[in-house]
Amino acid sequence: MDLKKQLINRLGFFIRNCLLISVFGLANLSVADDTISINDKIYSAQQAKIGEALYKDNCLICHDKKYFRPVFKTWENQSLGTFFLVMSSSMPEDNPGSLSHQEFIDILAYILKLNRYPSGKQKLPTSTDKLNLIAITSRKK
Ligand code: HEC
Numbered sequence: 001m002d003l004k005k006q007l008i009n010r011l012g013f014f015i016r017n018c019l020l021i022s023v024f025g026l027a028n029l030s031v032a033d034d035t036i037s038i039n040d041k042i043y044s045a046q047q048a049k050i051g052e053a054l055y056k057d058n059c060l061i062c063h064d065k066k067y068f069r070p071v072f073k074t075w076e077n078q079s080l081g082t083f084f085l086v087m088s089s090s091m092p093e094d095n096p097g098s099l100s101h102q103e104f105i106d107i108l109a110y111i112l113k114l115n116r117y118p119s120g121k122q123k124l125p126t127s128t129d130k131l132n133l134i135a136i137t138s139r140k141k
Pocket of ligand 1: 055059087092099
């Protein structure tokens with residue numbers, strides 16, 4: 001891809017991203033103490049394993065495993081549901097919509113693992129309503 005095209009692509013992505021956040025981010029997640037966050041063991045290790053294989057096949061070519069660390073910083077205090085929506089509607093960049101809802105959920109579990117958030121017994125909820133109630137916060141040490 002030449003540089004100009006790449007820049008136009010990025011700009012398009014940015015605008016789409018802003019639109020999605022302004023439409024869906026208005027729910028205005030209040031990050032009070034009783035809010036569930038991605039620190040609360042919201043995915044299982046087994047689910048992240050399934051996501052890992054999908055990630056290798058569909059995402060790794062453009063995003064190395066460290067890509068999501070700085071990305072999550074920019075998403076702090078937003079909902080996991082909005083992140084999911086942006087990701088599942090625009091990625092993989094060369095073929096958006098080529099994966100199923102469930103496949104994106106499993107990939108999301110793997111991204112949480114890549115960012116070293118703790119896993120537990122439960123799997124990630126598949127409903128976006130539930131994901132909307134989960135806050136992206138910095139990792140508790
Ligand atoms: C062909 C290359 C390509 C592939 C494949 C790809 N992406 Fe992306 N992705 C991009 C580009 C370009 C951006 C725009 C942001 C940037 O410049 O890094 C992006 C952005 C993102 C963002 C938003 C980051 C932010 O700053 O908010 C997420 C999340 C994401 N990708 C996840 C995925 C996932 C998950 C997959 C696999 C299902 C995937 N991508 C596959 C190229 C790709």
